[in-house]
Amino acid sequence: MVQSLFRSGFLVRVGHTVLTWVVTLILFLHNTDLRRCEERGELLLPALFFLLVLLSVLLYFTVSLMDPGFVLTDTFKGGQGSDEEMELMIPQPSTPRLRRCGFCLLQQPMRAKHCKTCKHCVRRFDHHCPWIENCVGERNHRWFVVYLLVQLLALLWALHIALSGISPGLTWDLWFRANGFLLAALAVVGVFSGVMLLLLGCHLYLVSINCTTWEFMSRHRISYLKNCGGEENPFDRGVFCNLWDFFCICRTVMWEQVYQKNATELNEF
Secondary structure, eight states, X not given: OHHHHHHHTHHHHHHHHHHXXXXXXXXXXXXXXXXXXXXXXOOHHHHHHHHHHHHHHHHHHHHHHSOOOEEOSOTTSTTOXXXXXXXXXXXXXXXXXXXXXXTTXXXXXXXXXXXXXXXXXXXXXXXXXXXXXXXXXXTTHHHHHHHHHHHHHHHHHHHHHHHHTOOXXXXXXXXXXXXXXXXXXXXXXXXXXXXXXXHHHHHHHHHHTTOOHHHHHSGGGOTTTTTSOTTOOTTOOOHHHHHHHHHXXXXXXXXXXXXXXXXXXXXXX
């Protein structure tokens, strides 16, 4: 039973939710800027902070529970997709042959990878995140980045609020007693702020060059990348186009077509 709960991510999600609201409650109950605003009847800032925290929790569950882009059917089985899509999925001379997954036995689209934790192949696989207990892939990657941004804003604001509530004490003992819970909240918020800042920076960089975490870390083992020269990326269309496609284009991309087109252009050049 316990193992089943861990596998489903139930405890991770409950832990995240409880930790978020406990820290928020500490910030509201102590003599911080939030509390002082409430006492003066100025409710705009407390309300905005509460809504930002609520938005971060909703985005967390959105990213955690949504389909990251699981490959559920074999590309070549019984009339799946249009004739044009089928043609584009057939390996061309300039395109590495698509492989069949050794675990779920389905044909893997280019940039897909099998996740042993989720037990599915995931389109444009980035990584499996233990904090959301879900894969980050083609369908939820943009929302994962948005979640990181909103969560970082909430954490930095919470950091400022926690610092505003630290009160002086006549002795170290009295100081710790007066600020103990606030210091604990400050430590949690500080650590998570650093982690979120690092994650957001890394993901924005990878998005800007149209590369996934898996491709960046395992380039030398990936069939369609290991033979590319130097730091060449066959999916890179420039920073602006990469960011536009990532955040604004909501559709399944035929990466075989993109790869073949870029490979042909390079050969002509």
